[in-house]
Amino acid sequence: HIAHTSTPEGVDAARDGGATCEATPHHLFLSRDDLDELGTYGRMNPPLRSEARREAMFERLADGRIDMVATDHAPHTREEKERSLLDAPSGVPGVETMVPLLLGAVVAGDLTAERVRDVVAANPADVFDLPRKGRIEAGADADLALYDLDAAREIRGADLHSNCGWTPFEGHTGVFPEWTMLRGEFVWDGDEFGAVAGENVRD
Structure with a gap:
C-alpha cells in the first residue's frame, strides 16, 4: 500500500x-495555484502539485484507480504555520473536512456517492482486513453517519472543531454530517459530541 500518493504517475x-x-484531500482539492493565498499554511509533504496534475489525480479518484482517501491530518496552529518558510511545519488539518469535501464533489456531479463510500469506508476496511468496519451488514459495527446532500455549505475554519482554528479549504463546498454513530452510539448528534471512546479495531 502506497500512502500519500500525490501525482498521477505515482498512482499509475x-x-x-x-x-x-491512497491520496489526501489536499492533493485532490488544492494545487500550487493556491499557494499565493495559502503561503506557509500550504507547506506540506508531499508538496502541492500543478493544477494539471491535481485534475489528473481527481480523474483517477473518480474512475477507481485511487483506492482510498486519507486525511494526513496535521493540525498545526496558526502560530506554528506563520513562521518562515523553512521553519513552518509541514502538514494541514483534514479530519473534519475530508468527507464533506468529497460529498461536495458529489453535489457538484464530479463523484458518485458510491465512490465516496468506497474510498473512505469499504476499501480501507478491505485493504487493512477490518471485517467489522466499512459496511452495513449483520455482525459489523454500527459506524454510521447521516448526510443531507441538499445541505451543502461553505467550509469555514471558524466553524470547525479542531484546536488549530483554520483550514486550507476555506470557502470550498462541503456537506457535513447531521449525526454520527460509533458502534451504535451517538458521538455527534448535530449539536454536541458524545462520550463514546475508541477501542482496538483488531481482536
Missing part, C-alpha cells in the same frame, strides 16, 4: 506494481 506506478494507494 502503484497500480502497475499491484499495490493499492
